[in-house]
Structure formats: C-alpha cells, structure tokens
Amino acid sequence: MSIHKKMGILLLGVMLLNISFVYGGFKDTISHWSRDYIIWGTRDVQLLTGYENRTFQPDNNISRAEFMTLLNKLLEEQQLNGEQHTSNQLKYGDLTEDFWGYDHIASLSNYINYHSKAKLKLGSIFTEAELKLNEPITRYEAALLIRNLVDGSFESDSTFYRDLSTRFKYYNEIMELSYAGIISGYEDGTFRPFRNMTRAESVATIKKTHDYLNNAEEDHPVREEIKMEPEVEPEIEPEIKPEIEPEVEAPVVEDNVVEIDRVTTTKNTELLQIEVRDSIELSPLFTVGANEEDEKFINVVATLEYLSIVDYIPYEERHLYDLTPIDTLWELKNENYHNVLGNNFYLLMYDENLEKERKTELVREAMDYYSNLEGLDVKGMESFFKIANGFVSTDELLEPVQKYLGNVENREAEHTMKMLLAEIYYTSGKYQEALGIYEALVGIQYNDIVVETMIAINYGYIINEVEGPESALVVLEELRNKIQDKNNYYFNQEKVDEYFSRAIESIE
Structure with a gap:
C-alpha cells in the first residue's frame, strides 16, 4: 500500500475506521476496499x-x-x-x-x-x-x-x-x-x-x-430498451483484487485542534468511514537493530515499502533488499522472533496464501502477546486492530482495545481507537456505550469540517438506534446548523450538504 512510504518502523500507523449503520446493506463489506x-x-x-x-x-x-x-x-x-x-x-x-x-x-x-x-x-x-x-x-x-x-x-x-x-x-x-x-x-x-x-x-x-x-466516443447501437425492476433489499442470485487504498498525508496535532485526514464515504448512507492517520513513532517494543533477527525484519519491511512504491526491484538494487520477504517472515516466526506483533502484522498484510483460519490464529497469537505487555503505548496498534476486527469476535477485541486506550498517548491514535471501540459496541448491540463515545467526539474541533460532518452523522445514526428517528433527525438538524455556521463551511458546502441530506433521507 502507498501508506508504507511514510512508515519508518515495524507497524503501520494507519487506521481506517468504520462505524456500521446498516440500512439494508451488507455486513461484511463495511471496511472492504x-x-x-x-x-x-x-x-x-x-x-x-x-x-x-x-x-x-x-x-x-x-x-x-x-x-x-x-x-x-x-x-x-x-x-x-x-x-x-x-x-x-x-x-x-x-x-x-x-x-x-x-x-x-x-x-x-x-x-x-x-x-x-x-x-x-x-x-x-x-x-x-x-x-x-x-x-x-x-x-x-x-x-x-x-x-x-x-x-x-x-x-x-x-x-x-x-x-x-x-x-x-x-x-x-x-x-x-x-x-x-x-x-x-x-x-x-x-x-x-x-x-x-x-x-x-x-x-x-x-x-x-x-x-x-x-x-466512449463512438455511438453504441441501441437494440431494445431494458427496464430494471427496483430492488429494496438484497436478494440471492448468482454469486458474484484488490485495489490500493488512497494515500493521505500524516497529520500534525497543534494546541486543541485534532488533525484528522479527510473522510472517504460511499454514496450510500449505510455507514461512514473515517480515515484517521496516527503519527509514526518508534515504540520501545520495536526498538530495532539490536540483533540479527531485528536486522532481518527491518530489511523485510524496507523491501515491502520499496515494492509498494516502485512495484519491482531493479536488478542492480537487488542486493539491498530481501527477495523473499514472506519466506523471511515465516523463518523469523519459526525461530520465535520476539516481535510477534510486527511479524504477524506483515504476514497478515502480505501473505496472500494464508487461509482465513490461519489468519485468525495469527491475530489471536498477536493479541495474546499484546495482553501480556505492561503499560506500553505500542505505536501502530490501530492498524493491527483494524485487521483483527475482521477475524475475531467483538468480545475478543473489546479488552485489548480498552487496554490500548488506557496506554495510548497520541491524540489521533486515541480518537481512532475510540471510534473503533464504538464500532465494536455498536456491532455488539451495545448502543448506549457507542453513544457515550460519540457524545464526546461530536464536541471536538477537527481540522477538517468534512470529518466533523461524518462524525455528526454517525452520532445521529446511533441516536436513531437508541431513541428513534424523530430524535435522530432533530440532532442531525442541530449539528448541521452548527457546521454551517463555521467559517470553512463555504469551501466544503456542496459535500457537507450532500452528506447531511443523504443521512436525513435514510432516517426519514
């Protein structure tokens, strides 16, 4: 992925958050590319x-x-x-x-x-x-x-x-x-x-x-009109890789303004995705260069980063990189390399031959390892939890995410994890807990008015689950008015208005 360009250590400091508010949508496409x-x-x-x-x-x-x-x-x-x-x-x-x-x-x-x-x-x-x-x-x-x-x-x-x-x-x-x-x-x-x-x-x-x-510039022959019957809910029919996710610059935190990257959403209001970029720092857990295994791992990471930028390694530069990075990751794993989180993370990211069952094992192994750490703010855990959320139950994720929130020092990372925690609560049917998190988030000033818009809409969706559509519509209208009063609303008017209109329409 192109985000690897910014990564200087062993875990990616990138988190893609999704809060799922399903209105006839698919449960398994919430965070899918x-x-x-x-x-x-x-x-x-x-x-x-x-x-x-x-x-x-x-x-x-x-x-x-x-x-x-x-x-x-x-x-x-x-x-x-x-x-x-x-x-x-x-x-x-x-x-x-x-x-x-x-x-x-x-x-x-x-x-x-x-x-x-x-x-x-x-x-x-x-x-x-x-x-x-x-x-x-x-x-x-x-x-x-x-x-x-x-x-x-x-x-x-x-x-x-x-x-x-x-x-x-x-x-x-x-x-x-x-x-x-x-x-x-x-x-x-x-x-x-x-x-x-x-x-x-x-x-x-x-x-x-x-x-x-x-x-296409050419004219296509029109043979007969084909009318499509509207479809309210997805139905069963014949069954029906991956693209690279967009790159967003890393944020900077100043004073009381939390800088969060612009939001990407679909044209559908079934859910909102908020991309939050954590700053990249070395963690004590991932101090590198201490031994030969660390050097191997760093070379693997450098190789994968390089490939994400140029797609292939020129012949004259091959001596600088690991030509079999996935094999090296498995070699390190079989040698009980101490960096379980980093090693498992990259296997999950890049080993395309992994079956789902094996991926789940790697996730659980890394989570068990993390649960035994004491008081460390592990940079990049947001990215790991994002992956883990697709392979283990919300109950399994709850405790380690809460632990991470207790140790995290970076404000963007904290907000990232709070949104993920809200997603876990929401998918578990714990709407009040999710509501409590978003009640705090809607009062925070972000560097991007579109981010504030999406957080406001997520908050409205949770209100809809807890109190019903009437209350949700009142809340969304109030939040829309507040956002429209901001100085930077003029520059984002079309997008903000479109998001609110779709959200309100989906609830009505």
Whole structure:
C-alpha cells in the first residue's frame, strides 16, 4: 500500500475506521476496499445481489457462469445486447437450456460471436468440450471476455507486468484493458492471469467497464430498451483484487485542534468511514537493530515499502533488499522472533496464501502477546486492530482495545481507537456505550469540517438506534446548523450538504 512510504518502523500507523449503520446493506463489506463498487453494482444499477444473511462475501471466488451472467447484464444495462439467441447454439456439453444461467450465457455468446470488438470467439477463450460452469473464472478469462465489449484506441503507457511477456497468448488484449484502466495488476508488479477472480474484483472490473463504455466516443447501437425492476433489499442470485487504498498525508496535532485526514464515504448512507492517520513513532517494543533477527525484519519491511512504491526491484538494487520477504517472515516466526506483533502484522498484510483460519490464529497469537505487555503505548496498534476486527469476535477485541486506550498517548491514535471501540459496541448491540463515545467526539474541533460532518452523522445514526428517528433527525438538524455556521463551511458546502441530506433521507 502507498501508506508504507511514510512508515519508518515495524507497524503501520494507519487506521481506517468504520462505524456500521446498516440500512439494508451488507455486513461484511463495511471496511472492504470494494465497498463503493459493491453499492454501485447492487443498488445503483442492480446488476447483482447478495445473500439472505445480508452478506456479500466479497472475497469468495466467482464462477464462470456467474461472471458471464453479470457481464451480459451489463450489456443489457447498456442496451447493447437485445438480440434473441437460437436454441442449442452453444456446443458445450455441460450447458443445457435448463441451466439457470443459460439465457444470459447464450446471449453473451451471441454478442461476442457477432459484435466482438476484439474478434475473440467464446470458443477461443474456453477451448474445452465443457464450459465447466461452476469453476472459478480466472483473471485471464475474465479479461478476455471484457475485451470483447470495449473498443477504441488504447494509448499505451509504461505499465509492465513481470509475469506477462509479449509471447503470452492475447498479451495485447490484456494490456489494452490495462491501458484503459479497466483491469490492473498488483503491488508487486504482477498481473497473475491465472489467479481466480473474486466477487469484489468482478464488480469493480464491471464498474470500470461500465464507465469506459459510457465515456466512449463512438455511438453504441441501441437494440431494445431494458427496464430494471427496483430492488429494496438484497436478494440471492448468482454469486458474484484488490485495489490500493488512497494515500493521505500524516497529520500534525497543534494546541486543541485534532488533525484528522479527510473522510472517504460511499454514496450510500449505510455507514461512514473515517480515515484517521496516527503519527509514526518508534515504540520501545520495536526498538530495532539490536540483533540479527531485528536486522532481518527491518530489511523485510524496507523491501515491502520499496515494492509498494516502485512495484519491482531493479536488478542492480537487488542486493539491498530481501527477495523473499514472506519466506523471511515465516523463518523469523519459526525461530520465535520476539516481535510477534510486527511479524504477524506483515504476514497478515502480505501473505496472500494464508487461509482465513490461519489468519485468525495469527491475530489471536498477536493479541495474546499484546495482553501480556505492561503499560506500553505500542505505536501502530490501530492498524493491527483494524485487521483483527475482521477475524475475531467483538468480545475478543473489546479488552485489548480498552487496554490500548488506557496506554495510548497520541491524540489521533486515541480518537481512532475510540471510534473503533464504538464500532465494536455498536456491532455488539451495545448502543448506549457507542453513544457515550460519540457524545464526546461530536464536541471536538477537527481540522477538517468534512470529518466533523461524518462524525455528526454517525452520532445521529446511533441516536436513531437508541431513541428513534424523530430524535435522530432533530440532532442531525442541530449539528448541521452548527457546521454551517463555521467559517470553512463555504469551501466544503456542496459535500457537507450532500452528506447531511443523504443521512436525513435514510432516517426519514
């Protein structure tokens, strides 16, 4: 991630906070990188849906049938594919007319075979006798399908993927999608064509394809009007990596003003995300250079930071870095390296082969280690707790978060953790406890009026849970009036008004 540029030690001092106020939203996309894309896909254009338990399962794989269904729905939304297909036109042995996605797949095949922008037939992408409908689709297969939809002049740039060469089949087609900004690679400079596509990646890529088609200069033929039925709650349908989170400069605290970075939110009011950046300092726990193991770990961190900036290590600089940083982290772990928090943190961040169960073990191990520390303000714990919140129960998080609040000295870190604690209380149904935290936060002056706006809205959402919509609307109106009286309201008027309007509308 680009935030590593600012990190001088062993833990990242970055915390992304979310307070979840769900109004028909998904419980498992609160802090997911693809959240905005998912809201677009499920609500704005209604191309896909979630599950009955109100989850989206963004990191699950998407099957070939599901992705092709989603892609054909995009064509219909763009009014590009209204033609009827003929029966039995597909020659795959496992695709029969009684298959749930047959019509969508047949329609997509018809479009590809007769209107493809890349002149790629479906049979040149899936070359076997069976389509293997329920197998996960790879990034390579998904990219080739999408390339059939887009046209235009693709201006090349300096993008280079270490695992793709010009000899790779359909290399140009993949790179054209990359130039168009529709699909991208990973922080380590790879494309990973044969990696399975996730539900989150799928909806993000479909959104980028949608935007590209809308911005294309050429006129698209409109065949027939496609009307989408409105959807109130997410429903079950076919199932449907990751992007780099935006970089924000580290804050400075002066006098009684708490500097917190600008907020990022979705267009949906189901929750608000507040990004709080803690200053980066060395902690006594992470004093480095004391022994050979510390030097190894620092070299791993330096390597990962470097890769986050330049994506690959030039040959002439390889002697300066660790060429197998993840292996080194596991080596340190197997040698019982004392920096359990830092080591586990980077494994959780960067080892993409970790299963969820193993990640949970690493989180719990680090939490147990932290619980045995006495009176240390461990810088960077906010980032660890952010990760931990996705793998352990709120009850397990409660005690260590409270302990950290008792030791933290940095004001931004304190506010970060208070918001996380409020989230833990909220998701546990302890609304009064969450309310108590936000009652204090709404009275604090922040350097960014948009941050104050989002905190005010979160406070209103909690009031809605505790006292009902009437009280919440009164509180939000009062807080909006106070914010509109501030001197810097003029420069942020449109954004502030938009956030309040959406919040009030969601409660009414």
